[in-house]
Amino acid sequence: MAVNKKAPVINNIPYEEFKDNETLEQLIQELNAGGVNVCVAPLDKLIDWGRSNSLWPLTFATSCCGIEFMAVAAARYDMARFGFEITRNSPRQADVILVNGTITTKMAPVLKRLYDQMADPKYVVAIGGCAISGGPFAKSYHVVKGVDKILPVDVYCPGCPPRPESFLYGMMQLQRKVLVENFFVTTNRKEHDPYDKAMDEQYVELLNAQEKA
Amino acid sequence: MSNQIIPVVVAAADLHQHLATLKGEGYDFLELLTGVDWGEEGLGVVYSLTKTSDGTMTHVKSVCADRENPYIDSVTDLWDVANIYEREVFDFYGIKFLGHPDMRRVFLREDWQGYPLRKDYDESSNSDICLEAEPISDMAVKYTIKGDGTLHEERTPIFTDDDYVVNIGPQHPSTHGVLHFRTALDGERITKIDPHLGYIHRGIEKLSEGYTYPQTLALTDRMDYLGAMQTRHALCMCIEQAMGVEVSDRVKVIRTIMDELQRIDSHLLFFSCLAQDLGATTAFLYGFRDREEILKIFEKTTGGRLIINYNMIGGVAHDLHPDFVKDVHAFIDHMRSKKVGLKEYHDIFTGNVIFQTRAKGVGVLTKEQVISYGCTGGTGRASGWHNDLRKLRPYAAYDRVKFNEITFDEGDSFARYMVRMKEIEESLSIIEQLIDNIPEGSIQEKMKPIIKVPEGIYYSAVEGSRGILGVYLESKGDKSPYRLHYRSTGLPLVAVMDTACRGSLIADLITIGGTVDYIVPDVDR
DSSP, X not given: OOOOSSOOOOOOOOGGGGOOOOHHHHHHHHHGGGXXXXXXXXXXXXXXXXXXXXXXXXXXXXXXXXXXXXXXXXXXXXXXXXXXXXXXXXXXXXXXXEEXXXXXXXXXXXXXXXXXXXXXXXXXXXXXHHXXXXXXXXXXXXXXXXXXXXXXXXXXXXSSSOOHHHHHHHHHHHHHHHHTHHHHTOTTOTTSOTTSSSOOHHHHHHHHHHHHO | OOOEEOOEEOOTTTHHHHHHHHHHTTOOEEEEEEEEEOGGGOEEEEEEEEOTTTOOEEEEEEEEOOSSSOEEEOOTTTOTTHHHXXXXXXXXXXXXXXXXXXXXXXXXXXXXOSOTTSTTOOGGGSOSOOOSOOOOOOEEEEEEEOTTSOEEEEEEESSOTTOEEEEEOSSOXXXXXXXXXXXXXXXXXXXXXXXXXXXXXXXXXXXXXXXXXXXXXXXXXXXXXXXXXXXHHHHHHHHHHHHTOOOOXXXXXXXXXXXXXXXXXXXXXXXXXXXXXXXXHHHHHHHHHHHHHHHHHHHHHHSOSSSOOOEEXXXXXXOOOTTHXXXXXXXXXXXXOSSSTHHHHIIIIITOHHHHHHHTTSSOOOHHHHHHHTOOHHHHHTXXXXXXXXXHSOOTTGGGSOOXXXXXXXXXXXXXXXXXXXXXXXXXXXXXXXXXXXOOSOSBOOOOSSOOOOXXXXXXXXXXXXXXXXXXXXXXXXXXXXXXXXXXSSHHHHHTHHHHHTTSBTTHHHHHHHHHTOOHHHHHO
């Protein structure tokens, strides 16, 4: 049997795009350079550390990405290594909702209710093209063009469906976010988003400096 | 071999009589019911009937010229599956079926404005995002015609006041997707199930009408993602046969092997999820371990794991990877090994007394019921219905391989499970017969840069992982289809759940749903 000796070339997203893992940690270090509260800071750190390593996802899957999510949960990719393995069937027990798949007009109120039922602190990860922007179905009459129209999304994980490695990377990015959240006081105060309008001038300057650097 | 169909046009008044006669002649399986908007000519329905004895088909078309208030006689009394098909047509085209017991929307919200698959549908008539909970009606609507030609609307309650109704879904880990069963209970016994679909309805058929033929291919993989190869195979085959393109022997064999690998993939996932739903987590891990091997084979050749995008019009996208033959041999040996693979599944799960008690004698479907409900695939074969298209109407390279069509007579959950486990063995045997002598040839026929299908109506079907997967294609000679309709393998399977579950315990709903094996994105499209 004659076969093409050359393996097919697959165009991936460039790896360099996925190498920025330190920004948040560096930012914290810089902000902490002037000293922190002796009591509260280590306690915050401990809480963040605990939270970030036991994120319990809700078993929520509408389509294809859900099957890849199962593959991530199975032995080969084994998300138990990162503390995500305890999938919960009730939103009241879950920390993070992974939006696996297309959200349609009919599903949107259900998803919103699921999110509202979750206890704070809660996070949203948009998995796959459909959850990010509607993906291949963006022109459809019955598809919500991006889950961020109804929920505040923490991490976007592109792909159709994303590879299991990409899932894990997305979840690890969420862990990094959780690790610094007490410093930025984003937990339990979602209604006062510090990134929004009430942003400190000093903080804006710091961000600018960060950008220049 | 052309797959063009020329439906017999029957006036709406004689339609029911005509179909009843055909059913009497042996066309006892309603394979497909397609609503079409023919513009000036009116709205209408194409019925595709099949003889279960030899697989021959006939097509009947009926048109109602009145676009404002279209109605056709219902055929729910002839075929049970017509119930859900007619609701689908009503949902998308607004055709009212007279005498249908439950004429509600099935996919879209009940407060949806307009009928989206009509050619004159206004996209702006519904808002993108609606965050209020959906109003769910408790009244079934029945339309009949009065003597003066006007429609009479009759409303009857779906559940009685004494019914205890439990909502299962849309967010439930064991419904295999987002599906909503309103289940009426008497104690722990199920008395009625009212399925609500459409939580993942993406309007693929409408989207396809705006895409060129190669673009429509991209959406097929995302319908039944465990039958991605087969769905795409069906559409490619339909377009090729319509254009009179003959693909090379090599492509036929590659497609057959890929279809069978996909079938094993799907059945392994079926096994894993069923085990997981019944609480056997170890079996789930075993199934996924072996499934990864298939995904690796797919990935090497095509670059995709789940959404594969491999078949193209006139061929396949890439040639086989140099390791393909070796990998497939290794996989076959692994599955047949005395220690791991299928042997292990039977050791850990099939023989388990808890599983056997929960599956044997539960959710029995008779042969008459599965034919009337159009439950093809493993569900039909578990009840003794020989419906395997690979035998009935061979396509690709299935005419040159030897394999058995697995059937059982029990029709219970255990038979449905065993059909799939045995089919894995048959699929391995089919692959083994083909893998060592893949013929030489081109992997892609030369096609015109812009693909146009000649005017006409075409129908092709393949045996998907879950049953007959048909593609109805109507072309006006343009570069995009005028109407593209898929025979969803899962829709009849969801429709049969009410019959299969009545009288069973509520916990058996999970076993029955798992063994019937529907995939919701394929049901909703």
